[in-house]
Amino acid sequence: MSSTQGSARQVREAVDAAMVVDRAGWSGAARSAEVVELLAAQERLSALVMAVVGEWDRDAAWALDGSVSPVAWLAHRTPVTRQDAASLVRSARHVARHEATAKALDAGDVTAAHVQVAARATKHRDDLYTEHETVLLDAARSLDPSAFRSAMAHWRRCADAVDDHDKAVKEITGSYLDIVATFEGVGHLDGRLDPVSTATLTRVVDRMEPPDGFDGITAPRTRAQRRADALVRLASGERPPQINLDITVDIDTLAGRPSLDLTSGCCEIAGSGPLSPAVAAMLACDAAIGRVLMRGDSEVLDVGRQTRMLNRAQRRALGIRDGGCVEPGCTAPAEWCDAHHITHWTAHGPTDLSNLELRCRRHHILQHQRDLHAALRARRQE
Numbered sequence: 016m017s018s019t020q021g022s023a024r025q026v027r028e029a030v031d032a033a034m035v036v037d038r039a040g041w042s043g044a045a046r047s048a049e050v051v052e053l054l055a056a057q058e059r060l061s062a063l064v065m066a067v068v069g070e071w072d073r074d075a076a077w078a079l080d081g082s083v084s085p086v087a088w089l090a091h092r093t094p095v096t097r098q099d100a101a102s103l104v105r106s107a108r109h110v111a112r113h114e115a116t117a118k119a120l121d122a123g124d125v126t127a128a129h130v131q132v133a134a135r136a137t138k139h140r141d142d143l144y145t146e147h148e149t150v151l152l153d154a155a156r157s158l159d160p161s162a163f164r165s166a167m168a169h170w171r172r173c174a175d176a177v178d179d180h181d182k183a184v185k186e187i188t189g190s191y192l193d194i195v196a197t198f199e200g201v202g203h204l205d206g207r208l209d210p211v212s213t214a215t216l217t218r219v220v221d222r223m224e225p226p227d228g229f230d231g232i233t234a235p236r237t238r239a240q241r242r243a244d245a246l247v248r249l250a251s252g253e254r255p256p257q258i259n260l261d262i263t264v265d266i267d268t269l270a271g272r273p274s275l276d277l278t279s280g281c282c283e284i285a286g287s288g289p290l291s292p293a294v295a296a297m298l299a300c301d302a303a304i305g306r307v308l309m310r311g312d313s314e315v316l317d318v319g320r321q322t323r324m325l326n327r328a329q330r331r332a333l334g335i336r337d338g339g340c341v342e343p344g345c346t347a348p349a350e351w352c353d354a355h356h357i358t359h360w361t362a363h364g365p366t367d368l369s370n371l372e373l374r375c376r377r378h379h380i381l382q383h384q385r386d387l388h389a390a391l392r393a394r395r396q397e
């Protein structure tokens with residue numbers, strides 16, 4: 016059997032014929048048209064290669080001559096690097112496993128580059144990709160591959176955040192501030208703050224010490240210098256300015272569905288950056304911060320600023336009833352605990368004692384992760 020039989024031989028012959036066309040007298044417009052056509056043809060060819068490699072791999076045809084893997088076979092027999100071979104096999108398998116993706120690629124709705132991005136992001140997350148395939152393909156259709164890469168990175172982060180309890184706990188706990196005085200009394204600071212504290216502190220100090228105007232003589236302070244000055248002003252008893260910190264929580268993410276707008280943070284501190292869904296759900300559950308409930312990037316469903324805070328009497332009653340964290344085996348006292356809405360307010364759970372329980376930070380995040388998992392499971396059974 017020759018390697019140039021069947022459809023591949025026709026493609027090659029067509030390319031060879033195009034190679035020997037005399038292009039000397041072509042106009043600029045003709046050259047532009049040729050470039051567009053050639054790249055479109057290359058795209059179709061890439062899609063064909065993915066489909067054929069997928070079938071070849073499914074049948075383990077690479078094993079017929081004793082090769083140990085499809086990647087090794089390709090790297091040995093064809094003019095591709097090992098890395099490109101690995102990427103091709105990964106993409107081909109992705110297409111073979113996901114029918115809607117294969118159809119979109121066939122139809123030219125998405126490009127081979129999109130599939131490559133999706134295949135890479137989907138590693139170890141195949142079930143979730145299958146579940147979210149429609150939304151992800153919609154994103155692929157409307158985004159160029161590089162924007163789609165950001166969207167997939169975002170999707171992956173959300174997907175992993177639901178699963179990764181330790182990471183979610185680390186996100187919100189483990190704050191510290193080291194202040195080391197050297198022997199001349201000069202202090203060195205080193206620390207770490209959770210995302211909400213970071214957003215609060217940077218906003219406060221940047222409001223207190225805005226950039227200096229340049230008077231032509233003294234160099235303006237750097238941002239780091241201004242922040243140090245502001246911190247000292249705070250420590251000296253100056254009242255901090257009022258700042259508004261909003262947390263946007265995407266209702267679809269909370270319900271275990273992919274956010275409608277994959278290009279934006281599904282859950283984030285407005286203006287600061289993404290939060291894992293469990294942490295966002297926890298913060299939105301009981302915290303003295305603003306909450307904006309969104310669907311996608313544009314539809315605001317609810318703006319609840321501290322409306323779901325417990326009053327003092329409720330908090331005391333909850334402390335007496337629960338005594339501390341309700342997680343079995345946990346001994347965290349009531350003062351360390353958050354009031355958790357058993358049915359989240361996004362699902363119309365009321366802020367009254369029958370719907371509240373005390374949970375320490377760790378077990379509060381854990382409970383929201385359980386809720387996210389339950390929502391995912393419920394979706395899978397629909």
Ligand SMILES: [Zn+2]
Nearest residue numbers: 297300355356
């Ligand atoms: Zn909660």
Ligand SMILES: [Zn+2]
Nearest residue numbers: 340345375378
């Ligand atoms: Zn606990």
